[in-house]
Amino acid sequence: MPRPREFDLPTAVDRGTHLLWSKGYEATSLDDLLLAMGIGKSSFYAVFRGKRDFLFKALDHYSDQVVDTLFRDAARGSARAAIARTFESVIERAGMEGCFLQNCAIELAHRDAETRVAVRRGLRRLEKAYYDTVVRGQKTGEIRKTADALTLSRYLTASLNGLQTLARVERDRNVLRQVAQTSLSVLK
Amino acid sequence: MPRPREFDLPTAVDRGTHLLWSKGYEATSLDDLLLAMGIGKSSFYAVFRGKRDFLFKALDHYSDQVVDTLFRDAARGSARAAIARTFESVIERAGMEGCFLQNCAIELAHRDAETRVAVRRGLRRLEKAYYDTVVRGQKTGEIRKTADALTLSRYLTASLNGLQTLARVERDRNVLRQVAQTSLSVLK
DNA sequence: GCAATTATGTACCGTCTAGTACAGAACATC
């Protein structure tokens, strides 16, 4: 009975997410968003309550993906190397759009409780991925056992975000690598 | 001959800076800005070329102040304690407006070259303050001499920004303190 | 008090904003 929608919703969400991610929430107009998603206004409002509502969907969508991307193949091989790879991938993308979670944390979280919750949920997932890897590294002896795994995972999450900030203005990848190396030296 | 302006320019700049700092550039309208600064449009455009021009003035103004504030009395007493105090003052202001330099780095730096330059200049000042303190600490033996002072100062700048990000969504100050302590453990 | 000069308030410009209303097109069922 119902006519099926013409566009692919996951694809549209993915495209819209990337736009909010790279341009920021306030700087992105609804028309920008629709153009990037490749859909019309009516279709958009048929699925989402508005721009703000879409932001939460985008944050969830991003959170789903980022951990998978950063921690691909993290379960095998060296735990320290897996963690180092997450830092390296930030360095590779220096000067680009950064981390959507951090962007929203900085732009919106201090004045919007709902966004704060969504960002926190995403950062917790990242923290959890670090935690699992740290625990594994502590078992194999790669990572010192004198430090609390939970604290270390939070420290790594914060350090990654610090590196992201620096990567916005610092183009010299060797500088970023030295900073990353210093951050990771805590694990030894 | 010329009629003197009615408002105090430094005060107006300071107020405007604080608004851009707390609300973000895109989310702040020119009218918001004028209201906060307590001046009219004509007066504003008589002094600044526009909203964007004011941003640069605000960034410079902020950069002048933030280092002074964070490193007040940093030259005397323990160097490690002075650095720890900068982290502590971030923790005290958890959930608030964060660091204007980081905010602009995240919101604007990747798509605006001029802002990037202004932010980098500000972060370099912070880095320099850390550098001086680290060098002093290394002389007194408080901070290990095996690490390069310049790298350490960059690491501290990045770590402070990482803590700022976490402080946007994490209200538990003990968690933030543990992360800060882990960051500072690199100095030993 | 007068003229010269400059700061300021206000009205205005065209453009863009998020969001709504609605007509018509496209599909599934029968």
Add this chain to the structure above:
DNA sequence: GATGTTCTGTACTAGACGGTACATAATTGC
């Protein structure tokens, strides 16, 4: 092919946006 349902393009709203133009008010030197 008719009918009912849903999707989608377009026109529209009311207001906000950054920025400009200009008349008026306020101060100075004389």
